[in-house]
Amino acid sequence: MTRPTEVLRPPTMADVAREAGVSHQTVSRVLSGHPNVRATTRDQVTAAIERLGYRRNSAARALVTRRSRTIGVIAVDPTLYGPASTLAGLQEAARDEGYLVSTVTLRSGGGHALEDALDHLAAWGVEGAVAITPQRSSVQALARLTPPFPVVTVEGSHRLDIPGVSLDQELGARLVTEHLLAAGHETVWHVAGPEDWLESAARTEGWRAVLEEHGIRPPRVLRGDWSPLSGYHAGQELAGLTLARRGTATVTAAFVANDQMALGVLRALREAGVRTPEQVAVAGFDDIPEAGFFPPPLTTVRQDFTAIGRRSIQLLLEHIEGTAAGVEHIVVEPQLIVRASTRSQDSA
Amino acid sequence: MTRPTEVLRPPTMADVAREAGVSHQTVSRVLSGHPNVRATTRDQVTAAIERLGYRRNSAARALVTRRSRTIGVIAVDPTLYGPASTLAGLQEAARDEGYLVSTVTLRSGGGHALEDALDHLAAWGVEGAVAITPQRSSVQALARLTPPFPVVTVEGSHRLDIPGVSLDQELGARLVTEHLLAAGHETVWHVAGPEDWLESAARTEGWRAVLEEHGIRPPRVLRGDWSPLSGYHAGQELAGLTLARRGTATVTAAFVANDQMALGVLRALREAGVRTPEQVAVAGFDDIPEAGFFPPPLTTVRQDFTAIGRRSIQLLLEHIEGTAAGVEHIVVEPQLIVRASTRSQDSA
DNA sequence: CCGACAGGTGTGAGCGCTAACAATCCAGTG
DNA sequence: CACTGGATTGTTAGCGCTCACACCTGTCGG
Numbered sequence: 099m100t101r102p103t104e105v106l107r108p109p110t111m112a113d114v115a116r117e118a119g120v121s122h123q124t125v126s127r128v129l130s131g132h133p134n135v136r137a138t139t140r141d142q143v144t145a146a147i148e149r150l151g152y153r154r155n156s157a158a159r160a161l162v163t164r165r166s167r168t169i170g171v172i173a174v175d176p177t178l179y180g181p182a183s184t185l186a187g188l189q190e191a192a193r194d195e196g197y198l199v200s201t202v203t204l205r206s207g208g209g210h211a212l213e214d215a216l217d218h219l220a221a222w223g224v225e226g227a228v229a230i231t232p233q234r235s236s237v238q239a240l241a242r243l244t245p246p247f248p249v250v251t252v253e254g255s256h257r258l259d260i261p262g263v264s265l266d267q268e269l270g271a272r273l274v275t276e277h278l279l280a281a282g283h284e285t286v287w288h289v290a291g292p293e294d295w296l297e298s299a300a301r302t303e304g305w306r307a308v309l310e311e312h313g314i315r316p317p318r319v320l321r322g323d324w325s326p327l328s329g330y331h332a333g334q335e336l337a338g339l340t341l342a343r344r345g346t347a348t349v350t351a352a353f354v355a356n357d358q359m360a361l362g363v364l365r366a367l368r369e370a371g372v373r374t375p376e377q378v379a380v381a382g383f384d385d386i387p388e389a390g391f392f393p394p395p396l397t398t399v400r401q402d403f404t405a406i407g408r409r410s411i412q413l414l415l416e417h418i419e420g421t422a423a424g425v426e427h428i429v430v431e432p433q434l435i436v437r438a439s440t441r442s443q444d445s446a
Numbered sequence: 447m448t449r450p451t452e453v454l455r456p457p458t459m460a461d462v463a464r465e466a467g468v469s470h471q472t473v474s475r476v477l478s479g480h481p482n483v484r485a486t487t488r489d490q491v492t493a494a495i496e497r498l499g500y501r502r503n504s505a506a507r508a509l510v511t512r513r514s515r516t517i518g519v520i521a522v523d524p525t526l527y528g529p530a531s532t533l534a535g536l537q538e539a540a541r542d543e544g545y546l547v548s549t550v551t552l553r554s555g556g557g558h559a560l561e562d563a564l565d566h567l568a569a570w571g572v573e574g575a576v577a578i579t580p581q582r583s584s585v586q587a588l589a590r591l592t593p594p595f596p597v598v599t600v601e602g603s604h605r606l607d608i609p610g611v612s613l614d615q616e617l618g619a620r621l622v623t624e625h626l627l628a629a630g631h632e633t634v635w636h637v638a639g640p641e642d643w644l645e646s647a648a649r650t651e652g653w654r655a656v657l658e659e660h661g662i663r664p665p666r667v668l669r670g671d672w673s674p675l676s677g678y679h680a681g682q683e684l685a686g687l688t689l690a691r692r693g694t695a696t697v698t699a700a701f702v703a704n705d706q707m708a709l710g711v712l713r714a715l716r717e718a719g720v721r722t723p724e725q726v727a728v729a730g731f732d733d734i735p736e737a738g739f740f741p742p743p744l745t746t747v748r749q750d751f752t753a754i755g756r757r758s759i760q761l762l763l764e765h766i767e768g769t770a771a772g773v774e775h776i777v778v779e780p781q782l783i784v785r786a787s788t789r790s791q792d793s794a
Numbered sequence: 795c796c797g798a799c800a801g802g803t804g805t806g807a808g809c810g811c812t813a814a815c816a817a818t819c820c821a822g823t824g
Numbered sequence: 825c826a827c828t829g830g831a832t833t834g835t836t837a838g839c840g841c842t843c844a845c846a847c848c849t850g851t852c853g854g
Contacts, residue, residue, distance in 0.1 A: 107512075108594065110810055121834050126812060134831055156571045157508035158810035162839045164455075166505065168548070168570065182530045189551040198570045200516070200548045203537040222516065222546045223504045246456065326739040358736060365739045388706060391674040391713045393741045458840055469804045474842065482802055506840035510809045796854090804847070810839105817834070823827080 109150040118146035129154060160223065168198045169414060170219035170227035172212065174236065176203055178324070179386045180403065181230050184252055187407020188228060195415060200224060204231075212236050216245045226418045228252060228410050233294045248417035252410050253297055256427040261417065263410040263428040267297050270399035270432035271304025274353050274381045277397070277434060279312055283351035283379065287339075289320045289332040289363060291355040301355050301383060322359045329359030333366025340372050349378055351440070357382035357389045357398055364392060364439070379440040395437035406430050457498040466494035477502060508571065516546045517762060518567035518575035520560065522584070524551055526672070527734045528751065529578050532600055535755020536576060543763060548572060552579075560584050564593045574766045576600060576758050581642045596765035600758050601645055604775040609765065611758040611776040615645050618747035618780035619652025622701050622729045625745070625782060627660060631699035631727065635687075637668045637680040637711060639703040649703050649731060670707045677707030681714025688720050697726055699788070705730035705737045705746055712740060712787070727788040743785035754778050 115122040120139060127135050128143040135143075146152075160166045169192055173181050185201065192199045200222065202215040212231065219227055225247055231237055232253040240249065241258045251262035278286045288305045291298030302319060309316045320335060322328030332354075340349045354360040360382035367374055374380050374394055382389060385400035409428050416422040463470040468487060475483050476491040483491075494500075508514045517540055521529050533549065540547045548570065550563040560579065567575055573595055579585055580601040588597065589606045599610035626634045636653050639646030650667060657664045668683055670676030680702075688697045702708040708730035715722055722728050722742055730737060733748035757776050764770040 112810080122810090123812080123835080124833065127833090130812085134833090136832065139832080153569060155509070155810050156569060157505050157514065158839090159812075160505035160839095161503070161509050161810080161841085162812045164839080176524075176534050177527070177530050179525065182525050185549075186524050186551050189549060193550065193566065198548050198566070199550075200546045201533075201537060202541065202547075203534050218541065218546070221501060221504060326736055330739060361736055361739045365741065368741065388674055388709055388736060391678060391709045393713065393716065460840080470841080471805080471843095472803060475803090478842085484802065487802080503840050506809090507842080508809095509811085509840080510842045512809080798852085798854105800849105800851085802847100802849075805845085807842105807844090809841085809843100812839090813837090815834100815836080817832100819832070820830095822829095824825105 108155075109152045110155070111152070114143065114146045114150055114152045117150055118142045166223045166225055167196060168200055168222065168224050169411075169418075170222075170224040171199055171201045172204060172215045172219070172227060172229045172231065173201060174204045174231055174233065176201075180384060180401065181232075183401075183403030184230055184407050184410075187404040188411055189407070190404075191408040191411035195411065197225075197411075197415075204236075210239075212239045213243060216243060216249075220246055226250070226414045228414055229254060232297050233292075234296055234299070235294055237296065248414060248422075250410050250414040250417065252406060255296060256429070259425055261413055261422070261425045261427065263406055263413060263430065265297075265401045265406060265430050265432055267300035267432075268304035268307070270383060270401075270434075271301040271353065272308050273432065273434040274383070274397070274399060275305045275308040277436065278351040278353065278379060278381065278440060279308070279314075281351070281379065281440060285309065285314050285317055285351070287317050287320070287336060287349050287352040289322055289329060289336075289352060289354040289359055291321075291359075292323050293321065295324075298355055301353075305353055322355070322362075324356050324358060326358045326362040326365075329354060329362025330366045331362070332359065333363035334370065336363065336378065337367050337370030337372050340367075340378055341370065351379040351381075353381050353383075355383055357384045357386045357392075357396060360396055360398070360439075361388075361392055364394075364396075368393070375439050375441055381440050385435055389435075390437060392439065394439045397437045397440040398435050400433045400435050402430055402433075456503075457500045458503070459500070462491065462494045462498055462500045465498055466490045514571045514573055515544060516548055516570065516572050517759075517766075518570075518572040519547055519549045519578065520552060520563045520567070520575060521549060521578045522552050522580065524549075528732060528749065531751030532578055532755050532758075535752040536759055537755070538752075539756040539759035543759065545573075545759075545763075552584075558587075560587045561591060564591060564597075568594055574598070574762045576762055577602060580645050581640075582644055582647070583642055585644065596762065596770075598758050598762040598765065600754060603644060604777070607773055609761055609770065609773045609775065611754055611761060611778065613749045613754060613778045613780055615648035615780075616652035616655070618731060618749075618782075619649040619701065620656050621780065621782040622731070622745070622747060623653045623656040625784065626699040626701065626727060626729065626788060627656070627662075629699075629727065629788060633657065633662050633665055633699070635665050635668070635684060635697050635700040637670055637677060637684075637700060637702040637707055639669075639707075640671050641669065646703055649701075653701055670703070670710075672704050672706060674706045674710040674713075677702060677710025678714045679710070680707065681711035682718065684711065684726065685715050685718030685720050688715075688726055689718065699727040700729070702728060702730050705732045705734045705740075705744060708744055708746070708787075709736075709740055712742075712744075716741070723787050723789055729788050733783055737783075738785060740787065742787045745785045745788040746783050748781045748783050750778055750781075 111122045114125045230252045237254045253264045254262045290302045320332040382398040385398045389396040459470045578600045585602045601612045602610045638650045668680040730746040733746045737744040
């Protein structure tokens with residue numbers, strides 16, 4: 099009954115039990131903090147564990163408890179500052195709760211890629227997943243799929259029937275637009291993000307709503323893809339409109355949907371000889387670390403990514419534990435950061 | 447012997463076997479692609495799997511095979527562009543190899559935090575780990591620890607006895623410095639990163655070596671912490687030196703250890719009325735997406751983060767499979783990207 | 795016509811752990 | 825001093841899977 103050849107393999111609970119002179123079940127009890135274990139016994143077991151360098155086998159545990167204590171994260175482009183920060187927040191929060199986080203990066207945002215990612219996570223038996231899927235198509239795909247575990251979105255839809263956490267993008271856009279109008283600008287132009295992104299749509303919506311509330315007919319929307327280069331192109335167009343100075347085309351303020359594009363816009367304006375903020379005020383969104391050092395320092399909207407990460411883990415755990423009260427949507431408030439790029443004395 | 451109450455639980459291999467009219471072992475054989483299964487049998491099993499929506503239980507599999515098919519990643523600051531990109535590369539590569547990646551974010555870079563992270567990963571039975579630990583203290587801590595699985599570093603030391611992948615930082619710094627000297631600058635100033643970072647040290651080393659090879663006594667090193675703000679402070683100092691114009695202090699070129707700090711430097715110079723590149727040429731390192739849109743577009747060194755991620759997974763798998771040939775250090779070559787920030791006609 | 799030898803399949807024994815129950819101990823009670 | 829019940833411990837049976845083996849078929853050579 100004894101192993102013929104003692105292969106080098108990690109000690110098991112039985113080994114610890116033998117070492118401590120108790121049953122394996124007592125070892126289990128000590129490990130799971132069961133109250134009814136005599137203090138002296140507990141000490142013996144603890145000492146034996148220490149001596150042998152024992153650790154519980156998570157696979158065996160998961161098998162019998164049906165809990166992997168692992169959660170999955172699906173992220174679209176974790177190279178961008180926003181998703182990366184959210185990811186970091188998620189990870190910390192999950193670890194504090196005793197969960198391991200397994201991340202899957204999506205190649206493309208397509209619906210099929212998402213399905214594959216969920217499949218991959220399901221194959222490893224995650225207990226739940228957070229999907230950082232800010233694209234409309236992804237969220238719609240998510241709504242169609244029925245993974246065998248709860249899923250919570252970040253920046254996903256609050257329209258669909260999926261629980262999630264998101265920043266109040268619309269409010270952020272409103273703050274920026276109101277700020278620019280308050281500075282005396284007659285209207286505010288807008289460089290939007292990709293059409294498919296919900297965040298982009300919400301920001302555009304907030305901007306449009308404020309203008310309309312002020313009785314201003316929103317100018318034509320320029321569109322980029324979040325990249326500095328696309329912002330640069332939009333900036334060239336804005337510069338052209340500014341210099342043309344005929345009719346309604348005059349541009350004095352622009353709300354750019356993210357900071358990276360704003361950098362491109364600023365560059366294009368500068369190249370065209372348009373001064374910021376004197377001739378055109380520019381505001382961004384995200385407050386990336388570089389934003390305060392743009393030429394000029396950028397007025398933008400700060401997102402509390404850590405909070406978003408934390409809240410989403412919290413929400414997901416509620417769904418895993420089954421204590422969730424229906425489909426909840428948590429909204430985090432943004433903060434307007436005013437810097438030099440919108441600070442001008444005169445206007446219009 | 448039959449379950450009294452049929453609880454809602456996922457189908458098992460036995461369920462599939464019953465459905466297909468074979469033994470569970472045959473199902474297992476089909477699933478693992480064993481050759482000796484009759485085609486018709488295989489089809490029946492496959493159909494049954496499909497019908498029941500069966501998936502293998504990874505915990506049970508891991509328990510018996512002693513392989514979790516999970517690898518861990520320890521990342522220091524995944525909000526920075528470099529680590530984030532490496533992470534993304536890692537993830538894709540690992541997934542292609544059929545592994546799940548579990549990431550642990552380090553709170554502080556301290557040695558104890560690293561130990562905790564390894565512990566966390568060990569508790570979940572990862573088969574190996576990649577440590578993105580560019581700080582000297584972390585790598586030293588790593589060398590001390592003996593986790594129960596192979597560990598590969600990214601940007602860790604090639605001096606220590608740990609396998610790893612890294613960019614040839616020193617070469618990158620050499621390229622930049624040579625480039626600036628070739629443009630006619632008498633010397634090149636340097637804004638270094640934090641002292642504790644290996645990358646920082648290697649970049650400084652490359653810079654120093656080139657100057658000495660050219661018989662130039664390296665000027666005093668300014669130091670930042672990778673942040674734009676610290677670059678800004680360094681830039682103020684450089685501006686002061688430039689404007690002073692006495693003796694050896696005149697600054698005409700600066701190699702800044704990363705792009706973010708370079709942004710700060712550029713800002714400080716501009717504020718002080720120092721023109722770039724006409725009066726002072728500036729170069730960075732990393733080639734973040736924003737770099738091409740800095741005022742002026744930044745000359746910098748591009749790192750192929752995807753390649754780094756891929757190679758490190760490859761290396762780690764070799765160690766897991768046991769096919770690794772000793773302690774290998776893979777070095778990836780950087781690429782100099784010349785932009786306007788160093789393009790001037792005249793010099794000195 | 796029989797044994798050998800493949801392919802194809804089933805059986806049994808665990809992997810290391812937890813959950814349920816059974817067994818034991820001991821202080822407090824009538 | 826036997827009796828009860830809670831505290832403490834041990835025993836047993838799986839969780840769902842893979843591995844090693846045993847067991848079947850046939851087909852082939854002698």
